[in-house]
Amino acid sequence: MKKLIAIIWKDVILRFSSPSEWLFFLILPVVFSVILAGGTGAPVDSRVRLVVTDHAQSPLSAQLIAAIEETNSITADVLPQAEAEEEFEDRQAPAYLIIPAELTSEAALNGGVALDLRLLPNNLNGVMVEQTVNTAIWKVSSALRIAASSVEEAERIRPFESEAQRAAYYDAALQAAQQEWDAAPRRMTTVEASTPDQIDYDPQTNSSAGQMITWVIIPLLGISGSFVYERQIGTLRRMLVTPTRKGLYLFSTILGNVLMAMVQMALLVGFGVWVMNIHWGNSPGALAVLLAATALAAAGIGTAMGAFIKTPGQASGVAIMSGMLMALLGGCWYPIELFPPAIQNASLVLPTRWAMDGILDLALRGQGLQAILPHIGVLMGFALVFFAIGVARFRYE
Amino acid sequence: MAPILEVRNLVKNYGSTAAVKGVSFNIEEGEIFSLLGPNGAGKTTTISVLSTLLAPTSGDVRVGGHSVVSEPMKVRNLIGVVPQEIALYDDLTAHENLIFWGQMYNLSGKTLTDRVQQVLQEIELADRAKDRVRTFSGGMKRRVNIGVGLLHRPRLLFMDEPTVGIDPQSRRAILDSVKALNRQGMTVLYTTHYMEEAQELSDRVGIIDHGELIALGTQNELTRQVGENDALVLEVGEGENVRQLCEAAKSIPGVVESDTSGSTLTIIAPEAEEILAPVIVQANALNVKIHSVAIQEPNLEAVFLHLTGRALRD
Numbered sequence: 001m002k003k004l005i006a007i008i009w010k011d012v013i014l015r016f017s018s019p020s021e022w023l024f025f026l027i028l029p030v031v032f033s034v035i036l037a038g039g040t041g042a043p044v045d046s047r048v049r050l051v052v053t054d055h056a057q058s059p060l061s062a063q064l065i066a067a068i069e070e071t072n073s074i075t076a077d078v079l080p081q082a083e084a085e086e087e088f089e090d091r092q093a094p095a096y097l098i099i100p101a102e103l104t105s106e107a108a109l110n111g112g113v114a115l116d117l118r119l120l121p122n123n124l125n126g127v128m129v130e131q132t133v134n135t136a137i138w139k140v141s142s143a144l145r146i147a148a149s150s151v152e153e154a155e156r157i158r159p160f161e162s163e164a165q166r167a168a169y170y171d172a173a174l175q176a177a178q179q180e181w182d183a184a185p186r187r188m189t190t191v192e193a194s195t196p197d198q199i200d201y202d203p204q205t206n207s208s209a210g211q212m213i214t215w216v217i218i219p220l221l222g223i224s225g226s227f228v229y230e231r232q233i234g235t236l237r238r239m240l241v242t243p244t245r246k247g248l249y250l251f252s253t254i255l256g257n258v259l260m261a262m263v264q265m266a267l268l269v270g271f272g273v274w275v276m277n278i279h280w281g282n283s284p285g286a287l288a289v290l291l292a293a294t295a296l297a298a299a300g301i302g303t304a305m306g307a308f309i310k311t312p313g314q315a316s317g318v319a320i321m322s323g324m325l326m327a328l329l330g331g332c333w334y335p336i337e338l339f340p341p342a343i344q345n346a347s348l349v350l351p352t353r354w355a356m357d358g359i360l361d362l363a364l365r366g367q368g369l370q371a372i373l374p375h376i377g378v379l380m381g382f383a384l385v386f387f388a389i390g391v392a393r394f395r396y397e
Numbered sequence: 398m399a400p401i402l403e404v405r406n407l408v409k410n411y412g413s414t415a416a417v418k419g420v421s422f423n424i425e426e427g428e429i430f431s432l433l434g435p436n437g438a439g440k441t442t443t444i445s446v447l448s449t450l451l452a453p454t455s456g457d458v459r460v461g462g463h464s465v466v467s468e469p470m471k472v473r474n475l476i477g478v479v480p481q482e483i484a485l486y487d488d489l490t491a492h493e494n495l496i497f498w499g500q501m502y503n504l505s506g507k508t509l510t511d512r513v514q515q516v517l518q519e520i521e522l523a524d525r526a527k528d529r530v531r532t533f534s535g536g537m538k539r540r541v542n543i544g545v546g547l548l549h550r551p552r553l554l555f556m557d558e559p560t561v562g563i564d565p566q567s568r569r570a571i572l573d574s575v576k577a578l579n580r581q582g583m584t585v586l587y588t589t590h591y592m593e594e595a596q597e598l599s600d601r602v603g604i605i606d607h608g609e610l611i612a613l614g615t616q617n618e619l620t621r622q623v624g625e626n627d628a629l630v631l632e633v634g635e636g637e638n639v640r641q642l643c644e645a646a647k648s649i650p651g652v653v654e655s656d657t658s659g660s661t662l663t664i665i666a667p668e669a670e671e672i673l674a675p676v677i678v679q680a681n682a683l684n685v686k687i688h689s690v691a692i693q694e695p696n697l698e699a700v701f702l703h704l705t706g707r708a709l710r711d
């Protein structure tokens with residue numbers, strides 16, 4: 001046990017003796033996660049911003065603004081004209097609506113008042129704003145029209161006794177019409193956009209999980225580099241003339257690398273929780289087991305690669321190349337659903353695919369240990385097979 | 398008392414290369430034994446088998462009565478190894494290297510820290526203990542390399558050409574420390590291709606060449622093999638004619654052996670003074686310039702020349 005710790009500690013000192021190791025251990029993964037997630041912070045308000053100048057300040061204009069906001073795809077900011085214009089010019093908002101002073105119920109009913117809607121050119125959100133505003137106008141004016149024609153109908157049946165009575169009837173009719181409208185199905189609700197349907201995707205979670213896997217597996221795939229290094233500098237030969245078993249040396253070195261990977265993953269998961277507001281799911285235990293299995297699978301492959309690796313440089317080159325490729329094809333960089341079906345199927349032979357799927361099952365789909373048991377099983381299978389190959393073919397000389 | 402090391406008909410082949418071809422010798426507890434031989438003679442290969450690193454192709458090796466093949470762990474506890482190539486972690490400090498290797502020898506706690514301090518004193522690097530080995534000179538690295546082999550106070554220490562490639566001062570320090578360790582009771586197997594080192598250090602010497610032990614005994618026993626011959630060593634200008642002079646010298650009455658190595662011409666004869674004049678005459682005739690002349694009493698160099706017909710440092 002003391003020897004095991006001594007060997008692991010030696011590897012830790014050697015690994016972090018170069019300050020640049022921190023770059024690969026923590027700094028780059030974090031930077032990549034943040035950049036690829038498009039920034040940190042709480043879930044972003046993805047509603048389109050519409051600036052509005054309300055010259056009318058009438059009940060009707062207030063209704064119109066409320067109707068626009070109701071669609072929950074637009075947020076309307078009512079601002080004085082100068083301010084609103086400035087925001088629009090600065091492209092702080094893709095659309096600017098000016099409600100003229102004449103917008104009172106009569107004018108609107110006559111259809112003689114033109115609203116002024118300005119849109120940024122070549123902006124898809126503008127089209128959406130235009131439709132939403134039209135829908136809102138139609139909705140508001142519909143309620144008014146219904147109220148007005150109700151009054152006309154009522155008057156035809158039995159004339160009102162006073163103007164006050166007429167007004168009261170109008171108000172009651174308008175209220176009823178608006179209630180009907182509110183109960184009616186929404187004309188326009190927008191769904192968060194994403195390319196094919198049914199992809200569970202969250203930029204923060206996907207990028208953090210994908211970058212974590214990428215940066216953790218690369219050093220593990222390069223594990224044979226440390227064996228080759230020790231063979232080259234003669235310390236492996238020296239080790240073999242001390243009363244230390246070969247198996248203990250091999251086991252400790254691999255275990256040390258896996259533990260370093262676990263620490264790395266713990267730090268990255270922590271960074272995700274505290275800085276990027278990522279929710280890694282409801283089962284930290286399941287996540288830990290999954291990540292451990294991922295590390296073991298990568299370490300197994302790395303050990304097996306030692307059979308044909310001749311220099312430490314070769315080891316790190318092969319580790320970077322194969323690690324990146326496995327990460328890409330395993331869905332760590334882009335959702336696997338975006339790949340052609342053939343690649344999606346082929347990627348099942350990659351541990352990265354199983355690792356990524358497992359993490360997303362936990363983090364995005366809210367599942368537990370039960371659901372990712374197959375993933376853990378497959379990853380452990382990778383580990384077993386490749387460790388067996390690696391240990392059997394290990395060259396001490 | 399049984400010898401601490403017994404080597405019986407040791408054979409080691411690398412594929413089709415026969416590196417060691419049936420070597421036998423014993424080392425008694427408390428002696429310094431030198432294995433003297435030129436490059437490629439099989440010294441490192443022999444030490445590798447003796448220290449359980451390589452399995453012998455055939456033959457039997459026992460350390461303290463334990464077979465290197467069937468009881469390697471017991472053997473490893475008795476031996477210390479100073480490899481020919483420096484085998485240290487460059488990015489660990491001297492202190493960290495010693496602590497790590499001490500732990501590999503099952504040392505721990507106070508014993509470990511005491512031994513490390515002691516060794517740092519012995520190799521005179523206590524003041525540089527906290528520096529990375531990467532920043533050390535070649536000689537300092539050699540000393541750490543030796544220190545690692547001493548940590549667990551082995552009964553038998555294998556040192557494989559520990560002075561290769563270092564300055565005379567460090568070399569002196571290493572030779573002195575080998576003698577000091579031996580005085581404290583450590584048995585040493587020392588390999589070298591420097592005749593002077595074997596001569597200074599060893600009680601007994603084995604001369605190895607092309608994987609065979611061609612001579613074995615105390616220095617007196619070995620030099621007696623060459624008879625009471627002296628060696629006449631001439632430093633001459635290099636050139637074609639040196640070879641001719643070497644051949645011509647063999648026909649001078651009384652000359653036993655003659656060989657060249659670079660600009661050095663070594664001639665063996667019972668009385669060097671008597672052949673000096675004819676050699677100079679021959680040199681003049683062949684137009685070979687003589688820069689210096691030295692007469693050496695019989696030594697291991699002469700033994701090697703006598704046995705192989707070649708100079709040790711070919």
Ligand SMILES: Nc1ncnc2c1ncn2[C@@H]1O[C@H](COP(=O)(O)OP(=O)(O)OP(=O)(O)O)[C@@H](O)[C@H]1O
Binds near residue numbers: 416437438440558
């Ligand atoms: N790993 C190996 N594979 C094949 N041949 C080898 C190997 N190691 C050594 N040899 C050969 O075995 C012979 C003995 O080599 P060895 O290293 O034992 O010599 P040495 O006496 O230690 O030489 P030196 O003084 O140069 O260290 C040489 O011919 C060498 O080429």
Ligand SMILES: [Mg+2]
Binds near residue numbers: 440442481557
């Ligand atoms: Mg050697």
